[in-house]
Amino acid sequence: MRRARLRGASVVGPLLGLVLAASGCIVAPPPVRIELLNTTALDVRPNFYSSSEAATSGELFLAENLRTDWTSRVFPELRAGETASLELTCADAAAVGVSGSIMFDALRVSAVTSPDVLFLLRDAEFGCGQTVRFTFVNDAGALRVQLSVE
Amino acid sequence: MTIRRWIRWGAPTAALALGATLGCIVTVEPIDGGDGGAGGPTTITVRLINASNIGLDPQIFISAEALSAEALFASATNKFTSFGDFGLGLLGAGDAAGFDLDCAAVRVLGTPGGSFGNDLQAPEGAGTQRVLSQDAQFNCGDTITFTYSRSSGGFTTSYGIN
Numbered sequence: 001m002r003r004a005r006l007r008g009a010s011v012v013g014p015l016l017g018l019v020l021a022a023s024g025c026i027v028a029p030p031p032v033r034i035e036l037l038n039t040t041a042l043d044v045r046p047n048f049y050s051s052s053e054a055a056t057s058g059e060l061f062l063a064e065n066l067r068t069d070w071t072s073r074v075f076p077e078l079r080a081g082e083t084a085s086l087e088l089t090c091a092d093a094a095a096v097g098v099s100g101s102i103m104f105d106a107l108r109v110s111a112v113t114s115p116d117v118l119f120l121l122r123d124a125e126f127g128c129g130q131t132v133r134f135t136f137v138n139d140a141g142a143l144r145v146q147l148s149v150e
Numbered sequence: 151m152t153i154r155r156w157i158r159w160g161a162p163t164a165a166l167a168l169g170a171t172l173g174c175i176v177t178v179e180p181i182d183g184g185d186g187g188a189g190g191p192t193t194i195t196v197r198l199i200n201a202s203n204i205g206l207d208p209q210i211f212i213s214a215e216a217l218s219a220e221a222l223f224a225s226a227t228n229k230f231t232s233f234g235d236f237g238l239g240l241l242g243a244g245d246a247a248g249f250d251l252d253c254a255a256v257r258v259l260g261t262p263g264g265s266f267g268n269d270l271q272a273p274e275g276a277g278t279q280r281v282l283s284q285d286a287q288f289n290c291g292d293t294i295t296f297t298y299s300r301s302s303g304g305f306t307t308s309y310g311i312n
Binding site for chain 1: 214215216217218219221222253254257258260281282283284285286287290
């Protein structure tokens, strides 16, 4: 009986893998959802970065890792009160963060840069399947970035 | 069917059916309430008119990034000079120039006023600072005209958008 059960179990795993592979499917971990929330009354350029291999902030905050595909607008900015989101495959989200976020008053043509640099590593500060939310807040004229992971 | 039979044969069969039915799912979801789009204008036209009787450096600065007027004028790399005689960004008395800029390159555009004088190493004066931002004072597809002229006691720079 014990031998029969073991023999049965040993067949299921490889067979299931074979079937999934034959069907062209790869079971991937759930994606990471990124949310960018502008709670200010002005335009905000989030300057959100992601990388599949960065392990340090210096490796993440490079021009090549700047993500702007969360919008189809000419300029990668959030309008006042606007929220945008983006889903990254878990493999593409080894590290995420924001740096140099800008709050822009287009009428007065004035801008302030946030002092906040947020750098997050997958499996440390967030995990696959989680939502990472960056909230941009006007704090008495200064742009601050708040972080939550759910 | 016993549980053991289901595990051995039913589950793989179900997985095969599911895989064949669904295939692989790739999720990429850019989200936007977009106001951009294909088919619309892609350039901004800038016209410069030197309405004075002396030489002019119009001092046109542009930036693709949102920044302050001070930051716009602080960087020499923001200065646009591909117009005028010999493409030097200078206009003679009574001259005019025009050029198109890619909309994506111009979040902010302005002039500290222009520098007036036949010897720009020793200018006679400066006009009025003007700074404009896209989606606020102008839009992609607009024509922006800066007019540099003498005024009582000095120089002035005005602009129009249409």
